[in-house]
Amino acid sequence: MTIERADIEKLAKLAQIGITEENIVATTNSINSVLTLVDQLQAADTTAVEPMANPLDATQRLRADTVSEANCRENFQNIAPAVADGLYLVPRVIE
Amino acid sequence: MxxxxxxxxxxxxxxxxxxxxxxxxxxxxxxxxxxxxxxxxxxxxxxxxxxxxxxxxxxxxxxxxxxxxxxxxxxxxxxxxxxxxxxxxxxxxxxxxxxxxxxxxxxxxxxxxxxxxxxxxxxxxxxxxxxxxxxxxxxxxxxxxxxxxxxxxxxxxxxxxxxxxxxxxxxxxxxxxxxxxxxxxxxxxxxxxxxxxxxxxxxxxxxxxxxxxxxxxxxxxxxxxxxxxxxxxxxxxxxxxxxxxxxxxxxxxxxxxxxxxxxxxxxxxxxxxxxxxxxxxxxxxxxxALRASLPELPEARKKRYMADYSLSDYDAGILSDDASMAHYFEASAEVADDAKLAANWIMGELSAQLNSSETDINDSPVSAEQLGGLIVRIKDGSISNKMARTVFEALWNNPADKSSADDIIEQLGLKQVSDSGAIETLVDEVIANSAQQVANYAKADASKRPKMLGYFVGQIMKASKGQANPQQVNEVLLKKLDALI
Known part of the structure; x- marks a missing residue:
């Protein structure tokens, strides 16, 4: 699979990334080389291989059910863009 | 279709x-x-x-x-x-x-x-x-x-x-x-x-x-x-x-x-x-280890209620399904020393109030101990069922008040009169004041008489301000009227 200049322009717009005119060819080429690598990987036969979710030979550690976190609301809300009455404010969402 | x-x-x-x-x-x-x-x-x-x-x-x-x-x-x-x-x-x-x-x-x-x-x-x-x-x-x-x-x-x-x-x-x-x-x-x-x-x-x-x-x-x-x-x-x-x-x-x-x-x-x-x-x-x-720690499940509890308290399948099911309900039932039955009466009150009066006020049994204004205490007084004849409902209402409406059923009975002066001497006096008085009704009763066909008792019972209960034991009133009244015929 290869992608064209127009695909890169569209992706850049969707991802809100500015790619300059002089960079657009180089970007298209490097992404295409990654896709070539993916094609190579996909050629491998994996029918008998169990999907590996994690490379570690370990199991999940569990913690005791005791409260260990203090109330740090003030610290967290200092760096929030907008707060009121202890709530974080976000642009209105309604389902 | x-x-x-x-x-x-x-x-x-x-x-x-x-x-x-x-x-x-x-x-x-x-x-x-x-x-x-x-x-x-x-x-x-x-x-x-x-x-x-x-x-x-x-x-x-x-x-x-x-x-x-x-x-x-x-x-x-x-x-x-x-x-x-x-x-x-x-x-x-x-x-x-x-x-x-x-x-x-x-x-x-x-x-x-x-x-x-x-x-x-x-x-x-x-x-x-x-x-x-x-x-x-x-x-x-x-x-x-x-x-x-x-x-x-x-x-x-x-x-x-x-x-x-x-x-x-x-x-x-x-x-x-x-x-x-x-x-x-x-x-x-x-x-x-x-x-x-x-x-x-x-x-x-x-x-x-x-x-x-x-x-x-x-x-x-x-x-x-x-x-x-x-x-x-x-x-x-x-x-x-x-x-x-x-x-x-x-x-x-x-x-x-x-x-x-x-x-x-x-x-x-x-x-x-x-x-x-x-x-x-x-x-x-x-x-x-977790399996061994499992508490009694509702199904087992239900079977226990049926066996130990002789409750019906249906009653036992309602009382055992919910852990809070089961806990309330067992606590009130113990105080009352009567599982069947406790079951009836919980499924009747209490459930009706909980449902209509959308209250969880955990937040019931009437505690299991209070209800148990109330049932004790119904059982020993201190109060009638009708009075018991009045007491229950008083307990329900004053959740902050930790009064026992006995306190409320005392406050409202609801003590039921079960003293047979006192009841006989009441019955005698009413009969003496109801010559016409007694005559009618005597003339009436035996099959009509039970219905005519209502008048006398009403007068007696009124005279006792609702505190006479109705069952005793009925017995004494019937005895005295029959003696007059």
Whole structure:
């Protein structure tokens, strides 16, 4: 699979990334080389291989059910863009 | 031609842990906004989740209680979607390897018949925060105290055929999770929430298209939402229309439902294994230790009530299904030293008051001890049933007042007169003042006489200000009248 200049322009717009005119060819080429690598990987036969979710030979550690976190609301809300009455404010969402 | 309804439920059960599923922040209900939302719950960069052992144990206990397979290896996945009350941008849940495999829950219906509802699986996941849409002038307020609260989501097979069965199942499940102590069962606080999948079809035809109504947090709303959705689907189909696969929202306050999103607009959750959490491996001997710690299940409790207290199947079922109800019953029966009377009062007067005021039995203004004390006074003849209801009302209406039934009886001067001498005097007086009625009584046909007693009893009760023991009044009156004829 290869992608064209127009695909890169569209992706850049969707991802809100500015790619300059002089960079657009180089970007298209490097992404295409990654896709070539993916094609190579996909050629491998994996029918008998169990999907590996994690490379570690370990199991999940569990913690005791005791409260260990203090109330740090003030610290967290200092760096929030907008707060009121202890709530974080976000642009209105309604389902 | 008739229609068949096919219902499947998904139930979110908040686990009664002290802390979140992946962080050490408290899960206590009712705290000020965001005071129990730590860096992990807020999805701050660089944080990692660590799984709460208690949440895992509670999920296993549930599995054991419904005779399900417990998966010795389970794993967490990420369910991706964007919503401001989900700061990570994904919910950590279990998709392919849930901790609890297939099981069954038996329900009992009003006609006494039993039905098995199969459980497809139950998995561990985290709750989201809460969005408040009012009061912020074009903005929404987000409280993340609930974010990361441990849940098990229980998914049934589509084995439920109507609202009655759904209700019986929901109540049974509520009783089960509260009895084994993994959930506080407080519906009004969202501790148990139901999603209902409904479709209809003609008998012997393939399954119809289903809709999902989400987030029902009371038994009554669930029952009404199902009835409404079944009627809507039948109407649409009988008018020649088709059912759209969609998610619907039910508003209990207005008893109305609307479409939230259709299948075409449905989210693609892009599930993938959570790289922050390793597979959860459970040892068989740990499962056996948990099995040994399981408390009495409602089914066993019911059998015990039938055997020890000679309660009927139906009565025993109602009193044993819910752990709080069972606890209340046993406590009041012990004080009253009479299980049958305690059962009658709980299922009668108390349940009527709880239902009409939508009060949880845990918040009953009349305690089990108070009710037990009241029953003691009915049994020893101190008060009549009618007086007992007055006392009960007084206890109910003064929740802060810790008075005993005896205190109220004293205050209201409700002592029943059971002194036979006093009653005879009352009867004699009324008979002496009712010469005409006595003459009529004597003349009347024997079959008409019982009806004529009402006049005398009424006069006697009035003369005693309602405090004469009615049973004794009847006996004495009959004896004296018969002697006059």
């Amino acid at each position: 008739s229609w068949e309804t096919v219902i499947g439920l998904e139930i979110h059960v908040q686990l009664a842990t002290k802390t979140k599923i992946f962080s050490g922040a408290s899960t206590a209900f009712g705290a000020a906004p965001n005071t129990q939302a730590c860096a992990i719950d807020l999805a701050m960069p660089g944080t990692l989740p660590v799984l709460n052992k208690k949440a895992v144990d509670m999920a296993i206990l549930f599995g054991l209680a419904i005779d399900a397979e417990i998966n010795l290896v389970s794993a967490f996945d990420r369910k991706n979607y964007f919503y401001p009350d989900l700061p990570k941008g994904y919910q950590t849940t279990q998709l392919d390897k849930p901790i609890v495999g297939p099981g069954t829950v038996e329900i009992t219906l009003a006609d006494g018949s039993h039905k098995n509802i199969r459980i497809h699986h139950a998995h561990l996941e985290e709750d989201a925060g809460k969005s408040l849409h009012e009061d912020f002038d074009g903005m929404s307020g987000i409280d993340l105290n609930r974010a990361g609260t441990p849940l098990i989501e229980i998914v049934t097979e589509p084995d439920i055929s109507n609202a009655e069965e759904a209700l019986a199942f929901a109540k049974k499940l509520h009783g089960l999770v509260t009895s084994i102590g993994i959930c506080d069962g407080k519906m009004s606080q969202g501790s148990l929430r139901f999603d209902v999948n409904v479709s209809v079809r003609r008998p012997d035809e393939p399954l119809g298209t289903r809709t999902e109504t989400k987030n029902l947090n009371s038994f009554r709303f669930m029952e009404k939402a199902i009835a409404k959705e079944v009627a809507r689907q039948i109407d649409v189909l009988e008018d020649g229309g088709t059912i759209r696969q969609e998610t619907r929202l039910y508003d209990g306050d207005t008893d109305s439902a609307r479409s939230m999103r259709s299948k075409e607009e449905a989210n693609d959750y892009r599930y993938f294994p959570c790289p922050d959490l390793l597979p959860v491996v459970i040892e068989q001997n740990h499962i056996e």
